[in-house]
Amino acid sequence: MTRLPHRIPILPVLANVATARSRDRARPERIAELQARLLTQLVRHAAATVPHYREVYDPAIVAEFQGPQDLSRLPLLDRATVNALGPSGGLLAAGHTADSTRMASTSGSTGHPATFYYSEQDLSYLRATFLWDLLACGMRPWDRVGYFRVYGFRKHRLERLGLAGNVHVDTSKSIAEQADAVLAGRPTILWGFPSMIAAVGAELRRRGVRYPHARVIVFAGESTLIGGRTEALEYFGATAHETYASVEAYTIARTCSRGNMHLRSGDVVVEVIRDDGSVALADGVGEIVVTRLHAEANPLIRYRLGDRVEITPNDCDCGTSHMPILRSVLGRVEDRIVTLDGVLRNGNFIASLIYPLSREGKLLRIQMVQERPGELRLLAVATDGAEAEVERQLRAAIEPAASQFDLDVAMVDTIAPEPNGKIRLVKRL
Template identity: 30%
Template sequence: MGPTQQFTPDQLRERYRTVLEENTYQGILFPRIHEEYERSRTVGFTADGLDAFRRSRLAEALRHAGQRVPRYRPLIPADAGADPLGALRSLPLLDKDTVREDPDSLLSDALEPDRCRVASTSGTSGIPLRFVVDEDHLVHTYAARIRMAVPFTGQLHFKLLMPFQGWLQGGWFEYVAPGFGLARMAEFGTTTPPGPDDVDLAVRAAGFAPDIVFGHPSSCLRLASALAAADRSLTPRAVMTFGERLLPGARETLERSYGAPVMDSYGMREFGTIAAECGKGGYHVEAERLWVEVVDADGRPLPDGESGEIVVSNLVNRAMPLLRYRTGDIGALAPEPCGCGLPHPALRLIEGRETSGVTLPSGRTVSGGEFSRLVRTRPVARFQLALYGDDLLELRVQSTGHVALDTVRLADDLTLLIGGELPVRVREVRAGEFAGSGSRKHVDIVRLPADEV
């Protein structure tokens, strides 16, 4: 099959190493993941019970941050536990730039490096952001993921398919993921535009017969059309989507194509899943481990039902507690309890994230996330894409300055990513040399006239 040849040996090695490390680590954590999954599944909170539980977790998180974390030491009084919500709301909002520019001020001085992982954002922002999570955070986020899937599959050890993964630049990849309930996973990707390779992959996907299709709405849709072209079908129990705004038309198409319910979730790499759909229309907040507020432009909490920026606090991660972290996303907390009976607050997403991208001459779109994944494993502090009509795609990179940046290699990989459809150039720039651009929420792409090349 064509796509496998486009996987460079280095990328293959890098990905295998990452999966191996992650899965080994998940395997070590699995007893705790399973225990937390069982606890959260069977606890059956009432609204009052959940409220008391999360307030006590919030009080704990604030006490820890006030004692152990430099940024919060002057901001959180010793008696914060008496009114944890009041103490939380008195904290300033935390934005990504602060995490980027002064991460040390957010690290616990009791941090145990052996029990932590460094993660980085998947790339809805043009500037890689690194943060530290501890085992408790991982145990809770993995358990939450399993809890989302099992109502559909009825058991652990299900089969899960992740279609058209951007990082997997060609080929098919299978493994078992302890952090997903010992699920048998298959992921695939391709660098070619929709066409014969998609059809081959769809045939293989049908042979795999997943219980769950798990991916960005655009990837799940692409697989649906490939299946139709291959005259094959899947019979998953559910399609679980994330990472992009799920538009109503896309939901209907997915439900019809796969003959299964679609369950969308909203999350960020910093927190894992923040809220997930229940089937009755609400996105329920992972309220046992996250505190979600909706605030106005000045950071003041808004009443339920009013829309504003979604701000999230992690109640579990002690290594680098993010409190009142700005997501840049707009939503509202539902004023009424959800019809499904779950006590967890429900979120209405007004404007989920949309991935910006570059549309190539063939009509194929490469998402911002794919460009971001290309640079985030390299010593790059910030990047910007400049598109000069159809004449040139320029990648401007600011090096972190610690390690030499191999721009020739980067240019080769960029060419691969866009299937050679445009000439590319990689240019190292200084901080002040990026073309003016507003939003830092999306990958930074500027469009320039071709004659300015």
């Protein structure tokens, strides 16, 4: 039986960092060639060695497959299918088992967590992309990275030399305990849920504690209002970056020096299922579908992440990335609210009316709660002393939706996160 290393093997990761960097900065023509080659290899590998794909793929389509333009000829894969199949049910490639691979599960914020498996070969590259993300965001070898997440990362050998230290801030614990973890670990880079980082900053401010150590905050794992970002950045005095990533695909997009979030097209092929049902490659508004190009053990081809996004062609002059830009994550596909007439609408319909208010920095967090069709209660957190002003602005902002919902606004001190530490945009009770 294959023995998995107890600590992260660091040499394969370091060897792959240069590759990750070059692909992140490659020109469009190079990315097109790379995607065509790696995607064709992946599809044929999956069709030949993975029972599920062998069953659902048409051999003629696989034989003719030449790249991203042919993806729409293949069936989609969703979380329900992943859960139904399981590791022994047909999604692991021949030669791989649950015992010979590393397991990782989604956070379960939708109530339906899923588990995925990675070979050490997969991980040696994926870890390199993650390290490159940190380096591109300004990490120096002696930085300590505070990860805001439920489960901590395994240790690596360089930590014994005081390099790339790992500080775990468990988001399943109370804000006070998370603040204690930050004070004890003294991370210089904060990475994770925006709402949790902002809440920890607020807790330290409440205690009268000044935290001078953070240089960079990498927001990840959930979308946040600009006010919430501002709250965190003002307290910690840090530079901001943002990533869009998932357990299934690792990093899908990351901000550049101009603040635009470019797709990581050298590692992930992105499709968008538009609202009219058409499918586009990395362009438009709709449901995002991803295919990770490095997936030896557990290929996920045309996987529905469950998010709605807006992607546009690249118009950024940063000079480091030339890929399309992820303008916004519009919420979960499941974030549907029901109007008085029984029509399903995405929560972003309301959120888009509210987001402009957050630019002033007084509106920090929101959540929409629907207990019955047609009724919608908006929970909002504002900076101290601005509650009345923010409530007045919110009521005016959502007035265009008054004919479709019985609306109410409630100013609250906090919005309770889910067990994984995230704050959901929409909760239907």
